[in-house]
Amino acid sequence: MTTTEKILAAHADLPRVRPGDLIEARVDFCFANDITAPLAIREFEKTGVGTVFDPDRVALVPDHYAPNKDIASAEQCKVMREFARRHQLPHYFEVGRAGIAHVLLAEQGFVLPGEVFVGADSHTCNHGALGAFATGVGSSDLAAVMATGRLWFRVPETLRFVFRGRPAPWVTGKDLVLRIIGDIGVDGARYCAMEFAGEALRHLTMDERFSITNMAVEAGGKNGIMEPDDVVLDWVRPRARRPFTPVFADPDAEYARVVEYDTSRLEPVVSAPSSPGNVVPVREAAGVPVDQVFIGTCTNGRLEDLRVAARLLAGRTVHPRTRMLVIPATPAIYRQALEEGLVKIFLDAGAVVSASTCGPCIGGHMGVLAAGEVCVSTSSRNFVGRMGHRESRVYLSGPAVAAASAVLGRLAHPDEVLGKTAAGVGR
């Protein structure tokens, strides 16, 4: 069995599962955010079950419209806060301690190798970088999980993506996953598990690995997953809140398809408007004037992303025609960025650094785009209207391309700022 199949089989108490099997599995941990929780809570109340299955295995995180942008969003957060109090849920995160849920929950050791993790947020697939089966669901499914600790799944076929070699300069985890989505399309992994492997992963930090599994959903994937090697285990052991057992694929695991990439031959890419699958090398898109640059989100708002951006911005300024937003994904990342001097670099460059929120990624609040505006964003989606007006346009990129574009005021390759002699991302 593949890693995904073995985790699902163990959680369904079955000796073996095959792709296509419909199973009911135990869920180790679940969460909802301030958009999905109010609906989930309403549906949970309808079940008549009364209490959540285990208060220690439910998290509620206000991240989308928090700090609240208006009265309506404040009311939604209030529903979630009051539910957490009523049910004495220890893992409700108040503003100031909350961050972007996917980054926060991994950082604080709530998601562990070998576990089944379900979130009412499509980017829950993020956590597969830890060797967990993690998938996004809607509010009703999440309500059922809160009620029972269980959920039904169709066992997915697994597509295996093998990264060979050492990634070329400026090729980040984000570039790798965008390359795949560009190649297989936004439904190329529909209903499938996407397993990422290969020696190139050894050159990626955990932060970069999360960017890859985070975007499995953009190829239609049910989950993204990586085997928990010692990079993962070293990262997760000091944080883990529970004992865990890593799960590894069997040697004879069957994959629906295996695709290999020589990462030393890849180059930085962007997803041009208005689909994550519309992937082109950044050199081909270079020159497009940019109104806004946004570095943040569950895809690329981690410390390593901020470090890469700061390398390009140190001693430089954001181009006069461009505005730049930096949103560290969690308070801990914000604090570390402050201590490393990254925040000062951003402020000196003329960028705004804000409290943790999903805000701009969904055109929700802060950094909403006007008609005709162009944004280079390290987020995961560039659908029509995603970040604001339906006639605004979004290019998705990694943090290096985003920072270079901020400096030059147009879509730019990092080499254009630092010169070809620069070593690229810090590896």
Add this chain to the structure above:
Amino acid sequence: MTHRGTAWRLGDHVDTDVIIPARYLVTVDPKVLAAHCFEDLDPTLASRIRPGDIIVAGENFGQGSSREHAPIAIKGLGVACVIARSYARIFFRNAFNIGLPLFECRDLPDVTETGDVLVVDAGTGRIVNETKGTTHQAAPLPEFMRRLVAAGGIIEYVRQQVASGQLRREGAGGHGPAGGA
């Protein structure tokens, strides 16, 4: 159980951001969500769709976010069902859970245009395009999903188990170490 309605033909990869933009996700009221449904695809579409109409789309309908507000907005317009070549998986689960019927049909979208009159037999999955004079067959649902639909979605399914005292539920702290064999 057949339904006769007028088709609205949409394209491939219709995403949940155009079905209901995130800026409206500060309410769970179906009527408010419906008023903004498909707004970034065509700002006039919601006002032209009538109760009983049918959405016909291509591949990967509902890609993107997990927002259950997307099928709720479509249902809020009174749309009888959606027929597409394929669906994104989270949208697929959400639609069944909130009682918006979906049919997966490979060839009907090829011949169907906006304004065509369709007759859908929900029991057999047989779909007739009366305007074009063609007949099509939707893919059958897996048995387990048919039981879920019959129960009225996942919440009703859980509620019935609670009411009959047959709920299978994990206990607090009862999982033990995660994973393993």
